[in-house]
Amino acid sequence: xxxxxxxxxxxxxxxxxxxxxxxxxxxxxxxxxxxxxxxxxxxxxxxxxxxxxxxxxxxxxxxxxxxxxxxxxxxxxxxxxxxxxxxxxxxxxxxxxxxxxxxxxxxxxxxxxxxxxxxxxxxxxxxxxxxxxxxxxxxxxxxxxxxxxxxxxxxxxxxxx
Amino acid sequence: xxxxxxxxxxxxxxxxxxxxxxxxxxxxxxxxxxxxxxxxxxxxxxxxxxxxxxxxxxxxxxxxxxxxxxxxxxxxxxxxxxxxxxxxxxxxxxxxxxxxxxxxxxxxxxxxxxxxxxxxxxxxxxxxxxxxxxxxxxxxxxxxxxxxxxxxxxxxxxxxxxxxxxxxxxxxxxxxxxxxxxxxxxxxxxxxxxxxxxxxxxxxxxxxxxxxxxxxxxxxxxxxxxxxxxxxxxxxxxxxxxxxxxxxxxxxxxxxxxxxxxxxxxxxxxxxxxxxxxxxxxxxxxxxxxxxxxxxxxxxxxxxxxxxxxxxxxxxxxxxxxxxxxxxxxxxxxxxxxxxxxxxxxxxxxxxxxxxxxxxxxxxxxxxxxxxxxxxxxxxxxxxxxxxxxxxxxxxxxxxxxxxxxxxxxxxxxxxxxxxxxxxxxxxxxxxxxxxxxxxxxxxxxxxxxxxxxxxxxxxxxxxxxxxxxxxxxxxxxxxxxxxxxxxxxxxxxxxxxxxxxxxxxxxxxxxxxxxxxxxxxxxxxxxxxxxxxxxxxxxxxxxxxxxxxxxxxxxxxxxxxxxxxxxxxxxxxxxxxxxxxxxxxxxxxxxxxxxxxxxxxxxxxxxxxxxxxxxxxxxxxxxxxxxxxxxxxxxxxxxxxxxxxxxxxxxxxxxxxxxxxxxxxxxxxxxxxxxxxxxxxxxxxxxxxxxxxxxxxxxxxxxxxxxxxxxxxxxxxxxxxxxxxxxxxxxxxxxxxxxxxxxxxxxxxxxxxxxxxxxxxxxxxxxxxxxxxxxxxxxxxxxxxxxxxxxxxxxxxxxxx
Numbered sequence: 020x021x022x023x024x025x026x027x028x029x030x031x032x033x034x035x036x037x038x039x040x041x042x043x044x045x046x047x048x049x050x051x052x053x054x055x056x057x058x059x060x061x062x063x064x065x066x067x068x069x070x071x072x073x074x075x076x077x078x079x080x081x082x083x084x085x086x087x088x089x090x091x092x093x094x095x096x097x098x099x100x101x102x103x104x105x106x107x108x109x110x111x112x113x114x115x116x117x118x119x120x121x122x123x124x125x126x127x128x129x130x131x132x133x134x135x136x137x138x139x140x141x142x143x144x145x146x147x148x149x150x151x152x153x154x155x156x157x158x159x160x161x162x163x164x165x166x167x168x169x170x171x172x173x174x175x176x177x178x179x180x
Numbered sequence: 181x182x183x184x185x186x187x188x189x190x191x192x193x194x195x196x197x198x199x200x201x202x203x204x205x206x207x208x209x210x211x212x213x214x215x216x217x218x219x220x221x222x223x224x225x226x227x228x229x230x231x232x233x234x235x236x237x238x239x240x241x242x243x244x245x246x247x248x249x250x251x252x253x254x255x256x257x258x259x260x261x262x263x264x265x266x267x268x269x270x271x272x273x274x275x276x277x278x279x280x281x282x283x284x285x286x287x288x289x290x291x292x293x294x295x296x297x298x299x300x301x302x303x304x305x306x307x308x309x310x311x312x313x314x315x316x317x318x319x320x321x322x323x324x325x326x327x328x329x330x331x332x333x334x335x336x337x338x339x340x341x342x343x344x345x346x347x348x349x350x351x352x353x354x355x356x357x358x359x360x361x362x363x364x365x366x367x368x369x370x371x372x373x374x375x376x377x378x379x380x381x382x383x384x385x386x387x388x389x390x391x392x393x394x395x396x397x398x399x400x401x402x403x404x405x406x407x408x409x410x411x412x413x414x415x416x417x418x419x420x421x422x423x424x425x426x427x428x429x430x431x432x433x434x435x436x437x438x439x440x441x442x443x444x445x446x447x448x449x450x451x452x453x454x455x456x457x458x459x460x461x462x463x464x465x466x467x468x469x470x471x472x473x474x475x476x477x478x479x480x481x482x483x484x485x486x487x488x489x490x491x492x493x494x495x496x497x498x499x500x501x502x503x504x505x506x507x508x509x510x511x512x513x514x515x516x517x518x519x520x521x522x523x524x525x526x527x528x529x530x531x532x533x534x535x536x537x538x539x540x541x542x543x544x545x546x547x548x549x550x551x552x553x554x555x556x557x558x559x560x561x562x563x564x565x566x567x568x569x570x571x572x573x574x575x576x577x578x579x580x581x582x583x584x585x586x587x588x589x590x591x592x593x594x595x596x597x598x599x600x601x602x603x604x605x606x607x608x609x610x611x612x613x614x615x616x617x618x619x620x621x622x623x624x625x626x627x628x629x630x631x632x633x634x635x636x637x638x639x640x641x642x643x644x645x646x647x648x649x650x651x652x653x654x655x656x657x658x659x660x661x662x663x664x665x666x667x668x669x670x671x672x673x674x675x676x677x678x679x680x681x682x683x684x685x686x687x688x689x690x691x692x693x694x695x696x697x698x699x700x701x702x703x704x705x706x707x708x709x710x711x712x713x714x715x716x717x718x719x720x721x722x723x724x725x726x727x728x729x730x731x732x733x734x735x736x737x738x739x740x741x742x743x744x745x746x747x748x749x750x751x752x753x754x755x756x757x758x759x760x761x762x763x764x765x766x767x768x769x770x771x772x773x774x775x776x777x778x779x780x781x782x783x784x785x786x787x788x789x790x791x792x793x794x795x796x797x798x799x800x801x802x803x804x805x806x807x808x809x810x811x812x813x814x815x816x817x818x819x820x821x822x823x824x825x826x827x828x829x830x831x832x833x834x835x836x837x838x839x840x841x842x843x844x845x846x847x848x849x850x851x852x853x854x855x856x857x858x859x860x861x862x863x864x865x866x867x868x869x870x871x872x873x874x875x876x877x878x879x880x881x882x883x884x885x886x887x888x889x890x891x892x893x894x895x896x897x898x899x900x901x902x903x904x905x906x907x908x909x910x911x912x913x914x915x916x917x918x919x920x921x922x923x924x925x926x927x928x929x930x931x932x933x934x935x936x937x938x939x940x941x942x943x944x945x946x947x948x949x950x951x952x953x954x955x956x957x958x959x960x961x962x963x964x965x966x967x968x969x970x971x972x973x974x975x976x977x978x979x980x981x982x
Contacts, residue, residue, distance in 0.1 A: 038300070045299075054209035055202015057431070059380040060464035064887035067380055095202035108200045112192055115852045118860065119686030120199030121206065121381040121431030146895040153887070155380050155432050156686050158859030158924070159895040 024088040028053065029097025037084045044068045044079035046087075047094060055095040055124050059153070066152030069125035070094050076132035078151070095124035098131075106172035107131060107165075116165030118156035126152050130166045138174055140166070187699040190852035194705075195690045204429045207384035207399050208461045215386070216245050218450055218460040219302035220443060221292040221309045222469065223284035226318035226541040226880020227331060230282050230291060230311060237308040238294055243301030246454050247309065248446075249292045250279035257449055258415045260442050260505070263407070264512035265657040269343035269537075274334035276505040278415065278442040278449070284313070285333050285504035286541050287880055288469030290442055295450050295458060318880035322501040322538035323478055333504060333539045342502055342537040345515040347522075349594030350530030355493030359484035363492070366566040367482045371949045372555045374476035374501065374874040376468055376884065377548050378892050381431020383471055384461040385444050387451035394418070398448055399426045403433040403683055404723020407660060409715045411440035411508070416448055427713035430685030434864075435547035436471050437685070438725050439508035443470065468885045473874055474548020476501035477514060477555050483563040484530075489571055489578045491564070493530040494522055498555075500537050503544035509658075510546045511537060516656045517552030517644070517726075520595040524560040525604050525642040525818055526582035531594045541880045547725065549864050550925040553643045561639045561930030565937065569946060569980035574621075575934070576612060579640045580605060590911075599642065599816045600910050603844070607906045608640055611820035611842040614902055620824060628942075631830050635939025637823040639931035645919030646731030646815035646910075662728070663810035665721050666736035668697060668744050670803040672790040674783030675707045678740075681721015682733030683713045687921060688853040689729055693737050695849050696915065700741035701748075701782055702768025719806075727817070727919030730849065735914045736809035743805030748785045751803075754796035755780050755788060815910045815918040819843035821927040823866075823935040829943075832958030834870055834936055836899055841927065844906045846918035854920050855903050861924020862901055867893035868925075869932035873951050891951075940964075946980050 021036040028051060035050055047053050047070070056079060059067035063081040070079045071093035098105040107127050110116065117123040126149070133140060133148035140148070145166050146159070154162060198204040235247040259275040279290045292309050296302035317331040324330055325340040333340055359365045385400040396418050402408045405425040413420040430437060443460065451458040462470065481496035500514035515535050523531060564582070568575040584591045586603040593599065612618075617636065624634045647653070650661035665681035678697050682689065694708040711717055721733075745765065752770035753760040756778050763770050771779035785803075788794070792801035824838040841858050848854050871891035875883040884890040909916030929950070936952050937945065943964035948956050 040300070048209075049211075052211075053202070054205070057206070057381070058208070059382070059431075060887045062464065062886045062888040064892070065380055065464075095200075099201055104200070111200050112196045115193065115856050117196060117199055118688065118856060119379075119381065119430065119432040120195070120204055121379075121429075123199055124202055127200065142900065143896075146898075149895040153378075153380060153892050153894065155378055155434065155864075155892070156860045157856055158861070158863035158901070159898065160859045160901055161856055163895065163900075 022085055024085055026087050026090055026092055028092045029094060039083065039085050041084045042080055043082040043084045043087050046084035047079060053094050053096050057121055057124060059121065064153065065122065066129060067122050067125040069128040069152065071128055071131060076129050095127060098127060107169040109172060110165040110169030114161050114164040114168050116157065116162045122152060122154045126154065126162055130169060133166065134170055134173060138170065140170055186695045186705060187849055189695065190850055191691065191695070191705070193688050193691045194694060195688065206381060206429045206431055207386055207401050210386045210399055212386065212388060212457040215457040215459055216295050216297055216454065217299040217302045218447055218458050219294045219306040220290045220446065220460065221294065221306050221311065222466065223280065223287060223289045223291055225284055225313050225315050226287045227316040228284050228313035229316060230280060230284065231314050232312045233292060234310040235292060237310065238305040241301065241305035241308055243297040244305045245295045245297065245456065246450065247292060247294050248450065250277055250281040253279055253449055254281050257445050258417065260440065260445065261411065261414060262506035262508060262510060263659040264509045265659060266343060266345060266511045266515050267657045269345040271343040271511055272337040273506060274336040276442065278445045286543055287882060288543055289504065290446065293446050293450060295454055318541040320540055320542055320876045320878065320880050322499040322540055325538050325540045326536065333541060337539055340539040342506060342539055343511060345535045347519045347531065347533040347595060349596060352493045352495045352530040352532035355530040356482065356484045356495060359492060363484060363486040364567060364570050365482060365484050366563060366570060368566065368947055370479045370481060370559055370562065372475045372477040372479065372558060373950050375474045375548060375868060375872050376874050376890055377434045377436035377471065377474060379432035379434055379436055382462045382464060382467045383437065385447040386457060386459045387448045388457040389452040391455060394422050396422060396448060397424045399428055400444060401430050401437050402427050403430065403437045403685060403725055405683055405713055405715050406681060406721045407723055408440055412445065412448060415445040424716040427683050433685050434549040435474065435551055435725060439472055439546050465886055469543055469882060472507050472546040472548065473503065473543050474545060475555060476545050479559060481559055481563065483567060485567045487571065489567060489573050489581050491526055491528050491567065491582050494528055495532045497534045500535055501540050501542065501545055502537050503540060503542045505544050507544040507546035510544065512656065512658060513547050513552045518556045520597055521553050521556040521644055522560060523593055523595060524557060525584060525640055527584050529594050542876060550922045551726065553922065554865065554926045554929055557639065557641045557926045558930045561641065562933065565934045566946060569941065572979040575638055576608065576617065579638065580608060597644065598813060600813050600912055601908050602642065602816060602818050603906065603908045604640060604818055607818065607842045607844055608820040610904055610906060611822045611840050614840040614904060615822040615824060615838060632826045632828050633939040633942065635825045635827060635935040637931045637933065637935025637938055639821045639927045639934065641927040642816050642818040643923060643926050644814045645727035645817055646811055646913065647726035647728045648814045649812060650810050660722060662722055663808055664732040664736045665719060665806065665808050666733065666740040667804060667806040668737065668740040670744060670786045672787055674786050676703055677709045677711055678737055679711045679718045680733045680737060681718050682729040683721065683724045684729055685724065687724065687729060687857065688850065689733065692730060692849045692853060693734060696734055696737045697741050700738055701745055703782065727921035730917050731815050731913060731919045732809060732811055734917060736807045738915050739807035739809055740805045743807060744803060747799065747805065748782055748803060750796055750799055751789055752780050752785045755785065812912050815846065815913060817843065817845045817918040817920060817923055819923060819927060821931040823931040825935040825939055827936055827939040827957060829961055832954035832961065834952060834957065836866065836932065838899060840902045841924065842904045842906065843920065843923050844908050845920035845923065846910045846913065847907060847916035848905065849917065857920045858903050858924045859901055861922055862928045863893050863898060865925040865928030866898065866932050867891065869929045869950055869952060871951050941980065
């Protein structure tokens with residue numbers, strides 16, 4: 020029996036009839052066609068599917084679409100503002116915070132949450148904040164640099180270095 | 181060699197804007213009209229006879245389009261071949277059916293495929309496929325698999341032996357006899373544990389067959405689309421010219437996306453049989469079972485040295501676990517890519533080594549991140565430390581004493597390779613300097629604080645990269661060439677497109693190759709597009725693996741660019757009414773020497789090349805050139821890595837405090853990208869030392885079958901790495917590069933293990949199998965001859981007893 024849900028994704032309202040078992044990440048990818056959010060595992064370990072739901076980072080592979088009914092969602096496609104890259108995107112680009120790019124959308128959404136909690140994070144806070152996101156390419160160091168860079172931009176201070 | 185500000189610049193990657201905005205297209209992002217979804221039914225048993233498969237309930241399930249079993253496709257798909265037929269090894273190549281017909285040989289072996297209108301229905305129906313199995317005994321361990329009475333996997337391979345490969349150079353027995361008389365011999369069994377690649381993007385395939393034209397197009401997660409096209413043709417019988425393979429954005433490979441998998445052929449079969457585009461994307465659990473694993477060697481090794489630390493011989497035998505079937509490159513990994521690098525960066529004149537490749541009822545094993553070379557480097561670097569320990573020498577000095585010296589290059593090793601260039605001592609010195617080696621040794625002499633023991637570990641490595649000369653590939657049985665193609669095409673408006681047969685998937689060559697073209701032709705980097713990963717656009721290529729893309733593919737790009745420049749120079753000379761030899765080319769401008777006002781930009785020349793109103797005699801219109809670069813030798817990057825750990829003797833916990841990587845990968849095109857390559861490899865290599873291991877139970881069930889069970893490393897496990905470089909260009913590579921994709925992985929595992937065992941020297945512990953978990957370290961300390969209190973008194977400078 021399908022259920023009707025309404026969500027606001029990146030500021031745009033959508034309403035669909037969905038199976039109760041439909042995962043939120045599949046709703047975002049397949050129903051809404053927003054394929055920037057990725058699926059890397061089926062045990063909520065890798066974090067590639069991380070999005071913002073009502074202002075908090077969540078793993079969209081571990082939520083059902085029906086649980087998001089009425090929610091405000093933000094995905095990687097909603098990070099830039101009218102074509103202007105978000106400071107986190109700029110940080111990842113400037114610091115070579117990505118290689119294959121598959122984990123990157125989830126990393127950036129986690130960084131958004133991390134910097135909300137810790138606007139001036141220590142390196143340890145960043146590394147611990149990335150506990151739920153796996154990257155097999157970068158060795159994490161440039162991701163840490165990217166988040167430090169973004170933190171500086173968001174606080175209005177020049178990038179470290 | 182043109183050198184500009186672009187070559188060597190840490191410019192931001194050009195592939196990033198699409199990746200950081202969610203606009204990139206990975207295979208699973210594709211949606212074709214009419215597309216249906218496949219789900220592969222896999223064996224839960226490691227070894228069993230298939231008694232019966234009942235697909236009726238699955239066929240009746242709503243939304244199901246088709247169900248096929250191994251019997252349905254038998255005869256319609258050829259067996260999945262291996263592509264590395266190592267010579268002189270009595271290699272057995274038992275057939276590997278795309279779907280099992282009457283027998284499954286590992287947990288994860290495909291037995292049927294369900295195609296349905298949506299992925300959820302496909303999964304539901306797959307659960308309705310009823311397979312009756314008659315379980316057979318499994319064998320997981322390669323040493324047990326070759327014993328008489330072990331379960332037999334393939335009739336073609338008695339005792340499960342796939343091959344026996346031998347390597348000999350010099351006279352190892354004489355070296356050992358001498359060492360037994362008056363030197364030192366160390367013997368050790370090493371386990372190089374099985375690892376699971378875990379590219380964060382699972383494998384995915386979208387196949388479309390157009391019956392009218394007979395064309396098959398397959399988008400998929402491959403590191404080598406042209407090899408995939410060839411093998412797809414072999415397996416499906418569809419002619420090669422009717423097949424187009426596209427590697428869209430590929431989310432990491434690390435070797436696991438080199439092989440041609442049965443699944444890819446099955447999906448192509450489904451597309452042809454149903455007349456609908458078919459998508460299949462593996463789940464992570466499936467990835468753990470059905471995507472190749474890496475490493476898994478058992479090695480008995482002996483090393484011989486004189487009393488002064490001069491290493492004279494290496495002798496050993498490795499049992500390499502190949503899993504249930506021979507994956508695409510599997511036979512070459514534990515032999516050619518492993519055995520030939522065993523003596524490392526040392527002048528060890530005598531070697532005798534044997535590798536037995538063994539079938540077991542486990543997931544197939546193939547090339548993974550370093551592929552054979554990390555295993556070799558681990559062995560020699562551990563053994564050098566053991567020699568140092570036995571002789572009471574500093575491990576750095578034993579290394580220095582045995583280094584191939586700078587003046588000895590090109591150097592022919594006991595294994596028969598010719599190392600192109602090297603200068604090992606400066607890299608060692610730099611690493612010792614950066615890690616503050618002397619100071620740390622002094623701190624170490626003062627004894628532990630709070631029962632936390634300081635350890636310093638070194639790894640001086642050399643690796644074989646830039647695969648490779650095609651004649652050598654042929655001589656060692658690789659069923660392909662290893663040259664690379666490039667086409668550089670200038671467009672009438674002066675913009676350029678560069679096509680490469682390599683297939684990068686995160687390594688950043690859209691940027692570094694644009695840097696090369698810009699460097700050679702003086703074009704603004706933003707005017708250059710780099711195209712890769714599409715057999716429809718690129719004539720031929722061999723893909724991305726073995727740190728070959730920049731070395732071989734980049735060289736081809738540079739050579740093609742130079743050919744474009746040469747043709748442009750002819751046209752420019754004609755336009756300027758000057759002799760070609762009188763022209764200078766700088767910053768994208770041809771000018772007449774002595775009268776710089778007479779000049780034409782490459783863009784002006786390009787336009788004339790296309791208009792062709794007034795070309796010099798014998799010059800054809802257009803401006804593009806191709807190069808097919810076949811290297812004359814491999815490249816041999818090297819360096820020294822140093823790790824500092826503290827081991828808590830009460831808990832066995834290791835804290836990696838510092839890590840220094842000094843790498844020499846020849847000339848560096850983009851330092852930022854090179855650092856990124858090193859960092860990624862370090863995390864993999866360090867995780868093998870301390871965290872990662874695949875585990876099976878005796879029945880062949882994978883115990884580490886998900887990211888919740890397998891220790892994929894996380895950010896907090898690592899300190900900030902210090903990277904540095906020395907630069908020794910490859911003398912034979914047109915751009916002087918050597919490759920850097922795997923150095924971090926290859927060097928770091930022994931550096932960290934050496935550091936931990938250095939910390940444990942007061943306890944007399946000389947060996948612990950990887951991964952060095954707290955439990956294993958704690959147990960080794962408890963079993964050690966020296967109790968902690970005594971160990972503290974003795975300090976770290978005595979000779980090892982074993």
